[in-house]
Amino acid sequence: METTSNSSVFLLTVNGQIEGANFPDYDNLYCKYCYVYGHDWAPTTGLEEGITQITSKSSQSHKLIWNFPLETTFKSTNPSGWPQLVVSVYGPDVFGNDVVRGYGATHIPFTPGQHIRTIPMFVPEPTWRLQKFTGWLLGRRPEYTDPKVVAHGEGREVTRVRSQGFVTISFHIMTKDMKRMGYDTGPTNSSTVQSATSSQSRDAQ
Amino acid sequence: MAELHIIGQIIGASGFPQNSLFCKWGVHTGGAWRLLSGLKEGQTQVDNPQTGDMAYWSHPIDLHYATKGLQGWPKIYLQVWHQDSFGRCQLYGYGYCHVPSSPGHHRISCVTWRPLGSWQEQLAQMFVGGGPQLRNPDLIYSGADRYRLHTETMGTVELELGIIMRHFDKYGVES
Numbered sequence: 001m002e003t004t005s006n007s008s009v010f011l012l013t014v015n016g017q018i019e020g021a022n023f024p025d026y027d028n029l030y031c032k033y034c035y036v037y038g039h040d041w042a043p044t045t046g047l048e049e050g051i052t053q054i055t056s057k058s059s060q061s062h063k064l065i066w067n068f069p070l071e072t073t074f075k076s077t078n079p080s081g082w083p084q085l086v087v088s089v090y091g092p093d094v095f096g097n098d099v100v101r102g103y104g105a106t107h108i109p110f111t112p113g114q115h116i117r118t119i120p121m122f123v124p125e126p127t128w129r130l131q132k133f134t135g136w137l138l139g140r141r142p143e144y145t146d147p148k149v150v151a152h153g154e155g156r157e158v159t160r161v162r163s164q165g166f167v168t169i170s171f172h173i174m175t176k177d178m179k180r181m182g183y184d185t186g187p188t189n190s191s192t193v194q195s196a197t198s199s200q201s202r203d204a205q
Numbered sequence: 206m207a208e209l210h211i212i213g214q215i216i217g218a219s220g221f222p223q224n225s226l227f228c229k230w231g232v233h234t235g236g237a238w239r240l241l242s243g244l245k246e247g248q249t250q251v252d253n254p255q256t257g258d259m260a261y262w263s264h265p266i267d268l269h270y271a272t273k274g275l276q277g278w279p280k281i282y283l284q285v286w287h288q289d290s291f292g293r294c295q296l297y298g299y300g301y302c303h304v305p306s307s308p309g310h311h312r313i314s315c316v317t318w319r320p321l322g323s324w325q326e327q328l329a330q331m332f333v334g335g336g337p338q339l340r341n342p343d344l345i346y347s348g349a350d351r352y353r354l355h356t357e358t359m360g361t362v363e364l365e366l367g368i369i370m371r372h373f374d375k376y377g378v379e380s
Contacts, residue, residue: 024256038267079210079369080242080269105263107212110367111309120217120261122252127292153265157227157248160288163217164255182371186309 010178011044012074012083014108016171018052020065021089021121023165026101029064029091030054031167036105036151037074038081046072070169079183083108084151087167089121097139102165105151108173112188115171122161207373208241211268211279211304213366215249218285218317219259220360221297226260227251228362229284232268232304233346235277243268251288259363266366275378279304282345283362285317295334298359301346305368307380313364318356 018031034049052068074083089102102121109115124142126132135141149155178185211232218226231246249262270279282301286294298317305311320337321327330336344350373380 078269079212080267082210082212082267084265105265107214107265107367109310110212110369115310120263122250122261122263125253150263151265153244153247156250156264159250160253161250162253162255163261182375184308184370184373186307186368 007177007180008077009075010077010181010183011176012076012108012110013174013176014046014070014072014074014083014171015174016070016169018066018068018070018087019168019170020055020063020067021165021167022063023089023091023101023121024062025164026091027064028054028056029089029101031066031068032088032090032147033068033070034086034148035072035074035083036086036148037076037083038078040078041074041076041081041083044073044075046070048072070171079110082110085169086147086151087119087121087169088147089165089167093136093139095139099139099141100143102163102167103144103147103150104167106169109171110173110175110185112173112175112185115173116168117171118166118168120163121165121167122163125160125162127160206271206273207376207378208371209270209272209279209304210369210371211243211266211270211366212369213266213310213364215262215264215266215283216363216365217252217259217261217263218360218362221260221285221287223287223289223297224258224260225251225253225288225290226297227286227288228262228264229286230264230281232279232281234270234272234279235274237274238270238272238277238279241269241271278306280346281315281364281366282342283315283317284342284345285359285362289334293334296336296338299339299342299345300362302364305366308368308370310365310367313366315362315364317359317362319359321355321357 031052052066086105104119104121249264252260285298300317302315
């Protein structure tokens, strides 16, 4: 039996928000995001990158909230190179310089439905103590020249990092024509909370 | 030919004696599988967490396989290493897990073990580090000749793997 497919292209619609962050040691942070995807993918609508507002902790809560909207649609012929959301968080240090507080990346979920991702954020670390001290003093910390490098696997084996916070992102995913092309992406999520930190979260299917 | 996409991350590891960890990983398949795109082995960054016990790598995995048979379903094997502040590396564990065979998102905790030497070697390991390693890394994911090993339990590695399957139902495979 032959699967009939009129289309060789499928669409992925991402509606979501960068909810906020959890950084115990830092305050007054803003976030930059961008998408990284393979050669077969192209965004059709929506913004590919953006910057959030600067947020601070309030007296009631230690959470940092951005509530920043993400609305993008991608088209592709092949699930390889599935888009990833790369997030980088910046904030002021003691002297007022703008330094990076964390980089992180996550794949956009592919089962339709709601997903919540809590991604760990890490910064590159200088290798020796003197460099750490002068970096703190002068505000010149190591950062990646291109944040998109955290979405790739190559070349990471020589980097030393320190993880120091988390960013929470929620997604609502829709796909079009993936089933028609023969792809099975598993059961649809009705309402699942998946967190990278809690070990006791399990699917409610 | 049926196709399999493995899209996910090696999130991190916890439960090890020290926290500054990195992981060498690879995917092993049988002869009927062909890798169409993606890197099937690699090494993560070294993470030294500021707070908490878990070292986070967030290392992306994006593999595209085509296959003619179900034998030799892909397995991910891992070696967790510790790097101290002087840059010396020490083995902290071996582990493997099968790539899930049902489509969707999966959260997997992969357990790890480390070979245990004689009591003299364990005493030396307590002071200067090091320790026995496997000569042939195939033993991480194969069962042959395992009976010769005496090992100790180490921590767990967390993985988040998403599986997309294509045309498996055309061949009558239920998953």
